[in-house]
Amino acid sequence: MPATYIIGHQKPDTDAVVAALAYEYLAKNLDCLAHPNPTAVIVDPLNPETSYLFDKLKLQAPKLIGADEINADDQVILVDHNEENQRLEGLNPDQIVKIIDHHKANLNLNQPIFLNFKPWGSTSTIIFYMMKLHQVKPTQELATLMLAAILSDTVGFKSATTTDKDRELAQELAEIAQIEDVDGFTLEIFKAKSNVSDLTDYQLATNDYKIFDFGGQKVFINQVETVEQAEILAKRKAGLLQALNQVKQEMGVDMAFLALSDILNVNTKLLLPSELEIQVAERAFGGQAINNVLDIGPKLSRKKEIAPALEKALS
Numbered sequence: 001m002p003a004t005y006i007i008g009h010q011k012p013d014t015d016a017v018v019a020a021l022a023y024e025y026l027a028k029n030l031d032c033l034a035h036p037n038p039t040a041v042i043v044d045p046l047n048p049e050t051s052y053l054f055d056k057l058k059l060q061a062p063k064l065i066g067a068d069e070i071n072a073d074d075q076v077i078l079v080d081h082n083e084e085n086q087r088l089e090g091l092n093p094d095q096i097v098k099i100i101d102h103h104k105a106n107l108n109l110n111q112p113i114f115l116n117f118k119p120w121g122s123t124s125t126i127i128f129y130m131m132k133l134h135q136v137k138p139t140q141e142l143a144t145l146m147l148a149a150i151l152s153d154t155v156g157f158k159s160a161t162t163t164d165k166d167r168e169l170a171q172e173l174a175e176i177a178q179i180e181d182v183d184g185f186t187l188e189i190f191k192a193k194s195n196v197s198d199l200t201d202y203q204l205a206t207n208d209y210k211i212f213d214f215g216g217q218k219v220f221i222n223q224v225e226t227v228e229q230a231e232i233l234a235k236r237k238a239g240l241l242q243a244l245n246q247v248k249q250e251m252g253v254d255m256a257f258l259a260l261s262d263i264l265n266v267n268t269k270l271l272l273p274s275e276l277e278i279q280v281a282e283r284a285f286g287g288q289a290i291n292n293v294l295d296i297g298p299k300l301s302r303k304k305e306i307a308p309a310l311e312k313a314l315s
């Protein structure tokens, strides 16, 4: 029997994993969606934050698959991404039947498909909105995960990507999840996210990256969201800069940036591995880099604040 794989982006964050699970749940509980055998999967291992959440809830992570496990008659639904650079490598774009996302669209497909894009703070917000439209209520565990995904993507409602819809629907999810102290839960997630001591410099430098195409230039942007910005800078800056140079060689990108974001104090510092990134970052954000680090102030959103400024500086 053919399957419908529901897939988040490479190097999944909590929203990518949870949105896939949430859509699997919705598809299973809603006959009219009629996707054969909907199956949430991941294409890279869970990050520390998502692992923490699955361990806490004693849940199994979705199955990790490669493109070779998808048969020609299977269907694919993308969640939390749409651009080719962020998709499972080797995925046949002709098998994509639907996309649910909250990022800028960059698509050129050969066939008409279902699209559900909304400029909200997380894909999980969009899927909970769809659940409500169809009167499908998530389980307490799924509601906990979906709340965590919203809090993670919106950085506890502090990111510029946050909308009133995120706040409103997160509150409803908190009620289903029976979580009264949402701020406490946010801090718990931040701490799990910040636990990067087990990662090598290279793993940390590539922990949550996206590769963008800015006018033909391939630009790697990794973001590390942490409550230990100063400590990471003091102890690991040299190693991270070296890892970024390695990324440029191995991934064949033109530029590599690492945004080190302090999610409690709302500040981002960019790590810039060479003169090229220093020039582009100074043009994009103003100010002067000191020892390969540029403080870009109270910006937390790669999608709304960091990537667009770099794109503009390169155009």
Ligand SMILES: [Mn+2]
Pocket (backbone or CB within 6 Å): 015, 016, 080, 102, 121, 122, 123, 153
């Ligand atoms: Mn997301």
